[in-house]
Amino acid sequence: MGGVPPGSFALLLHGAAVSLLLAAVAIAGGTVFAIALATLAFSRLAVVRAVYGLYVYVVRGTPLLVLALLVFYALPALDLRTGPYIAGTLVLVLYVGALFAEVFRGGVLAIPRPQWESARSLGLPPFAKFRKVIAPLVTRYTLPPYVNVCVMTVKASSVLSIISVWELTLAAREIIERTFAVFTILGMAAALYFVMCFGLDRLGRRLERHLLRRGFVGERA
Amino acid sequence: MIQIRGLRKWFGSLPVLRGVDLDIADGEVVALIGRSGCGKTTLLRCINFLEEYDGGDIRLDGEALWYRDDAARGRRRVSEAEARRMRQTMGIVFQQYNLFPHMTVLENVVLGPRFSQHVPAAEAEALGRRLLTRVGLDAKISAYPAQLSGGQQQRVAIARALAMRPKILLFDEVTSALDPELVGEVEDVIRALLSDRIMMVLVTHALGFAREIAHRIAYLAEGTIVELGTPAEILDRPKDPTLKEFLRRMR
Numbered sequence: 001m002g003g004v005p006p007g008s009f010a011l012l013l014h015g016a017a018v019s020l021l022l023a024a025v026a027i028a029g030g031t032v033f034a035i036a037l038a039t040l041a042f043s044r045l046a047v048v049r050a051v052y053g054l055y056v057y058v059v060r061g062t063p064l065l066v067l068a069l070l071v072f073y074a075l076p077a078l079d080l081r082t083g084p085y086i087a088g089t090l091v092l093v094l095y096v097g098a099l100f101a102e103v104f105r106g107g108v109l110a111i112p113r114p115q116w117e118s119a120r121s122l123g124l125p126p127f128a129k130f131r132k133v134i135a136p137l138v139t140r141y142t143l144p145p146y147v148n149v150c151v152m153t154v155k156a157s158s159v160l161s162i163i164s165v166w167e168l169t170l171a172a173r174e175i176i177e178r179t180f181a182v183f184t185i186l187g188m189a190a191a192l193y194f195v196m197c198f199g200l201d202r203l204g205r206r207l208e209r210h211l212l213r214r215g216f217v218g219e220r221a
Numbered sequence: 222m223i224q225i226r227g228l229r230k231w232f233g234s235l236p237v238l239r240g241v242d243l244d245i246a247d248g249e250v251v252a253l254i255g256r257s258g259c260g261k262t263t264l265l266r267c268i269n270f271l272e273e274y275d276g277g278d279i280r281l282d283g284e285a286l287w288y289r290d291d292a293a294r295g296r297r298r299v300s301e302a303e304a305r306r307m308r309q310t311m312g313i314v315f316q317q318y319n320l321f322p323h324m325t326v327l328e329n330v331v332l333g334p335r336f337s338q339h340v341p342a343a344e345a346e347a348l349g350r351r352l353l354t355r356v357g358l359d360a361k362i363s364a365y366p367a368q369l370s371g372g373q374q375q376r377v378a379i380a381r382a383l384a385m386r387p388k389i390l391l392f393d394e395v396t397s398a399l400d401p402e403l404v405g406e407v408e409d410v411i412r413a414l415l416s417d418r419i420m421m422v423l424v425t426h427a428l429g430f431a432r433e434i435a436h437r438i439a440y441l442a443e444g445t446i447v448e449l450g451t452p453a454e455i456l457d458r459p460k461d462p463t464l465k466e467f468l469r470r471m472r
Contacts, residue, residue, distance in 0.1 A: 114319040117271055122385065123308040126301075128336035136323045211323075 004181045009188060015171030016192040022167060023154040023196075026092035030153070033093055034100030041105045052101070059098035064159045067091055072163040088160035092153065099149045106145070107138035140211050147204030151197045158193075168192060222246050223389060223420060227277035228267060230260075230444075237263050238274065239444040245389070248418035252431035254455075255441035256467055261424045264441070265391050268422065269311045270304060281310060281388065309337055312382025313391040316398050318374040320366040320381070326353065327362045330381045338385065345384075352380040356410050372403030376410050389420040396427060428471055432456055440464045 040052040059067070071091045075082050082090075111134065119133045161170035172189040176182050228241040237260045245251050253261040266272040268279060270287045279286045286307050288296050299307070320329050330349040334340040340348070353359050356376040366374050375395055382390055392411065396404045408430055414421065415434060425431050431438055432452040440448040440455055448454075448461050459465045 114315060114317055115321065117315070118319040118321065121269060121271065121308060121311070121313045122333035122381075123305040123337040124333070125305060125337065132324075132332060132336060133321060137321075140323060 004184050005175075005179055008175050008179070008181075008185065011171055011175060012168065012185070012188050012192060015166065015168035015189075016196065018165075018171075019154065019157045019167040019169075019193075020196055022089060022092060022157045022160065022165070023150075025089050026096050026153050026157070027150050029089070029093040030096035030100050033097035034104055037097060037101035038104040038108065041101070042108065056098045056102060059095055060102075064091070064095055064156055065162060067095060068159055068163050084160070084163045084165045088157075088163055088165040091160070092157060095156070096149060096153050099152075100146065103142050103145045103149060104138055107142035108134065110141045111137050143204060143208045143211065147201060147208075150204070151200050154196050154200065155193060222249075222282060223268070224280040225264075225268070225277070226280075228264065228274055228279065229276035230263060230267060230272065230274040237444050238267070240277065241441075241444070241446055243439060243446060243449070245420050245422065247420060249437070250415065250421040250423070250435045252435035252438045252452075253422065253424045253441060254426070254428065254431060254438060254467075259441040260444040261441045262393055265313075265393055265422060265424050268389075269308055269313055269391060271313070273298070281307070305337065309333070309385055310388045311391060312385050312387035312389075313393065314375070314378045314382050314395045316394040318366070318371070318378045318398075320374055320377055322366050325363050325365055326358060326369070326377050329366070329377060330384050333381065333385045348384060349380070352383050353377070355383075355413070356380045357406070370403060371399045372406045375399065375403075375407045379407075379410055379414075383414075387419070389422065390414070392421065392423040392425070394424050394426065396425075396430075426471070428456060428468075440467070442467075 037052060037055065040048050043049050043052075062070075068088065068091045071094070072084065072087045075087050075090075115133065115137065119129050124133070157165075157167055158169035160167060161173065164170070168189055172185050175185050179185070223243075223245040225241055225243040228238050229236070230238040241260075241264055243251070243264075253264060255261050263272055267274045274287075278288065287299055287304065289299055291297050298304070320326075321332070324332065327346065327349050330352060331345045334345040334348060335342065350359065350362065353362055356379055358373060358376055358380070361369060361373060361377075366377070369377070378395075395411075396407050399407065404427070408427075411421075411423075412434060423431065423435065435452055437449060438452050438455040439446045440459075440461065442461075442463050448459065448464050455464070456468065459468060
């Protein structure tokens, strides 16, 4: 174990900021993508539902590491010169999207039949039904598993170090290569991951309390 | 007016409606009674197409609802957009209230007018407040359903159905899930609707209430209307032996 050079922590902090940014983009993009995906799961056409199932099974059944390498090497082969950051973000969006989609699908399935019937009996048009009834209910039903995937996304972003995305894990590895302070640096990196995940978790809990206070009080007795 | 002719429905191989004919005149209140499984709730749900049906037709003021007979392709459901338009002429109140839990009382009532009928926000809100005052809940406008008693929730559900300015109101055992002391407040609200001269169909086990507010009572058994008449005819001078037996058990 060598000494830890000054500035290491600042470098790690910078890496953590990149990780957080990657995760934030992946969560935002993945959520939008997942909403589109999840609607496929409820299509009237069996083919469309099969496309959904295939996508989810393939993406969920592939290690993120393999997926990252695949996209990283596949994009240039398709003549798309993007670099690791775009490729890395894309991989995360594709991966997290499949996980979110399953979360949302579960949420839609959890909507009680009477709620559908109420919406139907009011003659609500599809978009209004989605915006005013389905989305708010699914949000409330799926917040805990949704936050779970968000936390996982932060940690999963570390895999992108394999395709030379400079984020917290790669920053840590670089410092370790120069200083050999393996445990100190990895410990610091782990602590930073923990802080980010813990923060997300707390945020999720607050949101949950906020949403459930408004309207679901009686159901949690 | 509503005209129901030869309504038939199966659940798989089990017939639940075996040819129901029923006319409901403007301003008329009809109660559907019968033991559970006789098809009365299914009939009610067919009227606003929460259930599909296999034969027969339902007309509202002469317009055929829910299905079209097409010479080339046979009997077909109307399009979703048409079904939505038709549903807006009806209001239904469910046994379990079925309010949207994430919306306030006022939001629940205003939802239909706002987003199905595209009534401007201010106008819809004024209508909502007026209706909630009418059902005695103007003080609970910003409460959430979970903060209300069953009776209060059911009154909100009635206001929500009325907000569509329906031609016909359907009530599906609306007091069955309520504690006995809350039944009266909901019945009072329904009673007060009589002055609107709106068509109403009530599925109910409350025979006393049916006698009081219904112009006619239909007794269903095994998927058909076995006896139809004034409350006095059905409840005091029943002819059908199964109806006599049913009334004896209800006492």
